Amino acid sequence: MINLDSRLKQCAEFVSNNGCAVDVGTDHAYLASYLILSGKCKRVVACDLRKSPLENAKRHICDEGLEDRIQTVLSDGLDNISSDGVTDIIIAGMGGELIAEIISKTEWIKKQKVNLILQPMTKAHDLRKYLFQNGFSIKCEKAVKSEKFIYSVINAEYSDNYKNHEDYEIYSGGLDFQRELDREYLQIQSERLINAGKGMLKSEKKSANIIREGNEKIRLGKIISDKLNNVGKD
Numbered sequence: 576m577i578n579l580d581s582r583l584k585q586c587a588e589f590v591s592n593n594g595c596a597v598d599v600g601t602d603h604a605y606l607a608s609y610l611i612l613s614g615k616c617k618r619v620v621a622c623d624l625r626k627s628p629l630e631n632a633k634r635h636i637c638d639e640g641l642e643d644r645i646q647t648v649l650s651d652g653l654d655n656i657s658s659d660g661v662t663d664i665i666i667a668g669m670g671g672e673l674i675a676e677i678i679s680k681t682e683w684i685k686k687q688k689v690n691l692i693l694q695p696m697t698k699a700h701d702l703r704k705y706l707f708q709n710g711f712s713i714k715c716e717k718a719v720k721s722e723k724f725i726y727s728v729i730n731a732e733y734s735d736n737y738k739n740h741e742d743y744e745i746y747s748g749g750l751d752f753q754r755e756l757d758r759e760y761l762q763i764q765s766e767r768l769i770n771a772g773k774g775m776l777k778s779e780k781k782s783a784n785i786i787r788e789g790n791e792k793i794r795l796g797k798i799i800s801d802k803l804n805n806v807g808k809d
């Protein structure tokens with residue numbers, strides 16, 4: 576059995592049992608193969624935008640003898656993927672903005688209430704903002720450590736719920752202020768926001784907009800920091 580890193584392992588944990596999953600940007604198809612070999616999925620569609628990763632995926636799938644249960648498709652996002660029977664979609668290892676763009680182009684994700692597993696490498700806040708503003712709910716979110724980096728894995732679903740979110744929540748999403756790794760991730764978010772804000776306020780040619788944006792970043796960073804410090808004190 577393939578030994579997945581903690582990032583992809585957490586993605587696999589969020590996949591529903593006995594489903595049919597699409598792994599978007601599959602690259603090596605490690606996750607796709609794991610989902611079949613572990614018995615989690617009956618069928619997986621492994622797709623990628625580029626031919627060369629898809630060739631790697633095909634080779635790996637062949638080596639594992641999984642050609643009858645993993646279909647490979649050359650596709651930009653989900654453009655060439657049939658929605659038939661799809662229960663789960665995993666989009667991992669890409670930027671948050673690209674993940675949001677792929678979801679926004681795929682209307683059947685909403686109709687079928689597909690279980691989404693999203694793992695942004697950058698700009699996770701842009702992805703959360705997209706989800707909040709477009710009727711998706713974050714069911715669960717967990718921080719994971721892989722090598723020396725810490726990432727977030729988001730489990731979401733369309734719920735037609737356009738509830739107002741607090742501004743700081745696009746940086747904290749569904750993370751748990753009490754869970755150790757989530758706290759580490761949130762601490763980094765808070766420090767980044769405060770430092771970015773201070774940097775903006777220090778710049779010599781700053782417009783009113785930059786001052787407003789700098790102050791807002793500091794405010795949000797402090798809210799997250801206060802929430803971290805106040806755990807267990809309420």
Ligand SMILES: C[S@@+](CC[C@H](N)C(=O)[O-])C[C@H]1O[C@@H](n2cnc3c(N)ncnc32)[C@H](O)[C@@H]1O
Pocket residue numbers: 583599600601602603622623624625628650651652653666667668669677
């Ligand atoms: C860094 S790899 C991530 C591989 C794997 N999902 C993981 O998380 O380890 C990103 C993969 O996404 C693919 N990719 C980038 N943009 C894509 C798009 N619009 N649609 C499908 N695949 C895409 C790339 O070709 C590449 O193989």
